[in-house]
Amino acid sequence: MDDEMLSLAIVKDGQQVVAGSQSGTLYTWEWGNWKRASDRWIGHPCSVDTMCKLDEQTICTGGNDGLLRLISLDPQQFQGVIGDHGQDFPLERVRVTHDQNFIGSCGHDMQLRFWEIQSLFEQDSEDETEPFGMIFCLASKPSSVRRSIAVTPNKFDSADINLDGLLENNRCWAEAVLKEDPNFFRDMVEKQTPKILWIGCSDSRVPANQIVQLGPGEIFVHRNIANVVHHTDLNCLSVLQYAVEVLKVEHIIVCGHYLCGGVAAAHGHEQYGLIDHWLRNIKDVYRLNRQELENLSDGTKRLRRLVELNAIHSAQNVCHSTIVQNAWARGQKLTVHAWAYDLHIGYTFHIIRSTVQLHHLTS
Numbered sequence: 173m174d175d176e177m178l179s180l181a182i183v184k185d186g187q188q189v190v191a192g193s194q195s196g197t198l199y200t201w202e203w204g205n206w207k208r209a210s211d212r213w214i215g216h217p218c219s220v221d222t223m224c225k226l227d228e229q230t231i232c233t234g235g236n237d238g239l240l241r242l243i244s245l246d247p248q249q250f251q252g253v254i255g256d257h258g259q260d261f262p263l264e265r266v267r268v269t270h271d272q273n274f275i276g277s278c279g280h281d282m283q284l285r286f287w288e289i290q291s292l293f294e295q296d297s298e299d300e301t302e303p304f305g306m307i308f309c310l311a312s313k314p315s316s317v318r319r320s321i322a323v324t325p326n327k328f329d330s331a332d333i334n335l336d337g338l339l340e341n342n343r344c345w346a347e348a349v350l351k352e353d354p355n356f357f358r359d360m361v362e363k364q365t366p367k368i369l370w371i372g373c374s375d376s377r378v379p380a381n382q383i384v385q386l387g388p389g390e391i392f393v394h395r396n397i398a399n400v401v402h403h404t405d406l407n408c409l410s411v412l413q414y415a416v417e418v419l420k421v422e423h424i425i426v427c428g429h430y431l432c433g434g435v436a437a438a439h440g441h442e443q444y445g446l447i448d449h450w451l452r453n454i455k456d457v458y459r460l461n462r463q464e465l466e467n468l469s470d471g472t473k474r475l476r477r478l479v480e481l482n483a484i485h486s487a488q489n490v491c492h493s494t495i496v497q498n499a500w501a502r503g504q505k506l507t508v509h510a511w512a513y514d515l516h517i518g519y520t521f522h523i524i525r526s527t528v529q530l531h532h533l534t535s
């Protein structure tokens with residue numbers, strides 16, 4: 173057999189063995205008749221790395237695309253997607269709990285998730301792509317549990333001079349957090365241990381924590397207009413020094429974003445006053461990359477590229493700082509990334525540029 177077997181379950185009261193393979197094929201053997209598979213079913217678009225039996229006729233599979241699928245065996249039929257860890261996070265193991273009430277699944281997203289079995293059979297799954305509800309989720313890194321903190325109704329009213337609505341928002345948030353994790357604030361008091369320093373734009377549409385789904389205590393943030401890092405900005409350098417030398421962050425992300433007003437202003441020729449001195453940094457980026465930029469006849473593309481180049485330039489300045497150079501000389505684990513976010517109408521942010529890692533620049 174050319175295919176690599178990765179998972180199996182014994183079903184039909186011990187009379188049949190079903191195995192999942194690297195190619196995504198499900199093979200079945202009748203017990204005792206091992207010379208050849210009695211059936212093979214090509215239904216999974218990716219490898220079937222794990223599976224578990226729900227009853228004698230039904231299995232749950234998990235694979236490289238991060239999806240849990242419900243499969244009936246007689247006849248072999250795909251019943252629906254019952255869970256999702258995300259396509260970048262292959263599943264490693266699915267198992268049924270001892271009381272038969274939940275399927276537990278874990279994968280490369282470092283989370284253990286539980287899915288209620290009863291609801292799988294109650295729900296009328298017309299839409300096979302619609303996942304069933306996850307009941308609860310644990311993370312191998314406890315800090316990531318903070319991702320799921322509830323959002324409470326917004327009572328903010330900018331016309332209220334006392335901002336009572338904003339304070340009420342805060343109170344509701346604190347109550348929701350405590351309900352989800354009674355120890356949350358006690359843990360916060362002890363210390364912060366963020367692994368990431370985020371250097372981003374002040375733009376209100378690019379909030380660091382929300383974009384990367386991290387909670388309080390998980391990301392150290394510095395923001396300014398157009399995410400500029402340069403060697404005379406004591407504010408930014410102080411943040412960088414504290415993050416690297418005291419907090420010992422492992423990643424520094426410089427995050428630009430398309431439709432950045434600061435970059436657009438720097439690209440034009442109008443004067444805006446004091447801020448022109450700040451935007452001079454971006455004009456320098458333009459000057460250093462003039463040929464590449466002016467080869468782009470489409471103004472929108474040129475602006476988008478300038479956003480990317482500005483983020484890369486700032487990341488390079490991070491790398492060239494004595495703070496980061498000294499950290500690397502000490503052997504400290506530290507990676508610098510330049511990101512650009514695509515910002516769509518209203519709600520959706522997409523990362524459309526892959527991480528640029530700038531290790532150990534020597535000049």
Ligand code: ZN
Nearest residue numbers: 373375432433
């Ligand atoms: Zn911006």
